[in-house]
Amino acid sequence: MTEFTKEIIEKFQVRKTKKQKSAFIEYLQGVCKKLGYESRIEKGQLGARNVVIGDPETAKVVYTAHYDTAPALPFPNFLTPKNMLIYILYMLAILVASFAIFFAIGFTVGLAASYISTDNLTLKLIVKLLPRFIYIGILLLMLFGPANKHTVNDNTSGVVTLIEIMNALPEEKRSQVCFVFFDLEEMGLFGSQGFYAKHKKALKSKLVLNFDCVSDGRNMLFATKKQTRAFASVLNNAFSSNEAVDCEIADGFVFYPSDNMSFPLGIGVAAFNKTKGGILYVGRIHTKRDIIFRSENIVFLTEGSVKLVDLI
Secondary structure: OOHHHHHHHHHOOOOOOHHHHHHHHHHHHHHHHHHOOOEEEEEOHHHOEEEEEOOOOOOOEEEEEEOOOOEOOOOOOOEOOOOHHHHHHHHHHHHHHHHHHHHHHHHHHHHHHOOOOOOOHHHHHHHHHHHHHHHHHHHHHHHHOOEOOOOHHHHHHHHHHHHHHHHHOOHHHHHHEEEEEEOOOOOOOHHHHHHHHHOHHHHOOOEEEEEOOOOOOOEEEEEOOHHHHHHHHHHHHHOOOOOOOEEEEOOOOOOOOOHHHHOOOEEEEEEEEEOOOOOEEEOOOOOOOOOOOOHHHHHHHHHHHHHHHHHO
16 A cells, blocks of 8 residues: 555545645645646536546546545445345435434424414514424535544545556556546535536546445445446456455446446446345445445555556
8 A cells, every 4th residue: 555545544534625625636636746647627517626637538448536525424324236125225214214303303393382472473483484494404414514534435445546546557558547536426426427528528438437435345346337238358357356355247237326327338336245145235434433444455456457457
């Protein structure tokens, strides 16, 4: 592992405010300079700032990862990419729990209001609307609240993977790869969508590997789709399972909602744990428990990504 990976984990895990992002971008530009790369910032929707290294128009492959940080949540973002039913049930459980909390708040405020005797219309209106203000406040906190301070997996792991690949890539191969660090993934893929819109002609036929949450779990999954199945053989040759990492190039339905969804030939790459029944899952992210960093995963992806450049 490079010194840059250690430094990012120690000093730059939180990248949410404009100031925090600017500090990280400045650091990243310094890393690029030390490694012999030229970087630039491409601005996009809602103030997104993507850091781009290389030319997406001429590159053979594009490696990406988002660098923005999600708000801290009381519950993890839990995903089972090959089992939609479990994922849907989990989301429904959160929805039911949220409605229960909202109902309890509304009931309590309403009960308290029934004991308030006043002719002040303003006060009555405030009491009546208070539950709605609380609901909106909770939703805003979930979207725009304080940053999660623990982001080793989501997505510090993807960020350092790109840097490790950049460091390992021989100088004669660098022109064949474009690296992009996306902003505003957590807000709704705005960074990657803006990047695609700007380079749409080139990216329609370009393989894009997006590294998001790649350090928690020994099961590495490449979330392919119908358009990318033609690359399965090449990917299998580049990323072969070893004693530390079990790799699967999906050949059926996989749901992985990340920046890979912005590209026709986008493939999401993520690490998962596995239940005794064989169900792949990722948890802990968006919470203080996001502290698992398997360096073996980063080494595996770095070596495979360098090899892929020759094979593609």
